[in-house]
Amino acid sequence: MSKKIEVGLRLKQLRENQNLSQRALATKCGWGASRISNYESGIRSISLDDAEVISSALGVPTESLLFGSTLEQEKKVSSNAEILGNMQVWDSSTPIGSDEVAVPFLSEVKLSAGNGFVSDVEHDHGFRLRFAKSTLRRYNVSPENAVCVAVHGNSMEPVLPDGSTVGIDTGDKRLVDGKIFAINHNGELFIKRLYKLPGGGIRIFSFNEYEYPPREYTASQVLEQRITIIGRVFWYSVLL
Numbered sequence: 742m743s744k745k746i747e748v749g750l751r752l753k754q755l756r757e758n759q760n761l762s763q764r765a766l767a768t769k770c771g772w773g774a775s776r777i778s779n780y781e782s783g784i785r786s787i788s789l790d791d792a793e794v795i796s797s798a799l800g801v802p803t804e805s806l807l808f809g810s811t812l813e814q815e816k817k818v819s820s821n822a823e824i825l826g827n828m829q830v831w832d833s834s835t836p837i838g839s840d841e842v843a844v845p846f847l848s849e850v851k852l853s854a855g856n857g858f859v860s861d862v863e864h865d866h867g868f869r870l871r872f873a874k875s876t877l878r879r880y881n882v883s884p885e886n887a888v889c890v891a892v893h894g895n896s897m898e899p900v901l902p903d904g905s906t907v908g909i910d911t912g913d914k915r916l917v918d919g920k921i922f923a924i925n926h927n928g929e930l931f932i933k934r935l936y937k938l939p940g941g942g943i944r945i946f947s948f949n950e951y952e953y954p955p956r957e958y959t960a961s962q963v964l965e966q967r968i969t970i971i972g973r974v975f976w977y978s979v980l981l
Contacts, residue, residue, distance in 0.1 A: 746783035748807060892932050926968050
């Protein structure tokens with residue numbers, strides 16, 4: 742049984758559990774009735790964005806719709822990219838849909854001495870991640886400012902294990918307390934939570950505080966250490 746048929750059957754069960762017709766659910770989602778029918782029959786795959794809309798309308802977690810019970814999730818988590826469709830790695834020869842954009846996935850990251858990535862065609866192997874335009878609009882991310890990179894190391898575990906992928910909005914460098922950012926620290930890329938300190942300093946926070954205690958830098962130390970914000974992390978994907 743294909744993944745889209747499995748998800749379609751799960752959608753039908755969740756809908757019928759709430760005594761909703763296809764038309765009633767579609768109306769709650771703001772769609773035409775045929776859309777729900779196409780999803781349930783497996784004619785059309787459910788994107789992550791649509792899954793979130795449906796789950797909200799049904800009042801259930803998105804994971805319950807896409808992966809089912811906890812046991813089912815454990816069995817199928819390795820197939821997330823296939824189920825969710827719009828998060829799979831693809832190359833420059835793969836066509837994209839009318840509501841999709843291709844975001845560069847940098848397998849080898851080089852940073853500038855200033856405030857961002859070095860454009861190195863030699864290290865651009867054509868890998869892209871496919872995002873729905875509606876997803877980027879929801880998070881106010883301009884497609885030309887989006888880039889994806891892999892997370893290395895265990896400093897951000899358990900939220901971002903080694904090998905996780907994050908999407909970075911290089912157009913958003915405004916420091917907001919508690920948000921996750923990509924930073925350039927002396928020419929190295931780090932993914933960290935940041936907090937403002939009085940006088941222009943910053944506090945750099947790792948989720949794995951036991952091995953990586955928080956560090957604080959005054960405004961002058963930020964300049965000395967060449968710490969700059971590359972962009973805000975607006976999305977991440979974790980496969981266990």
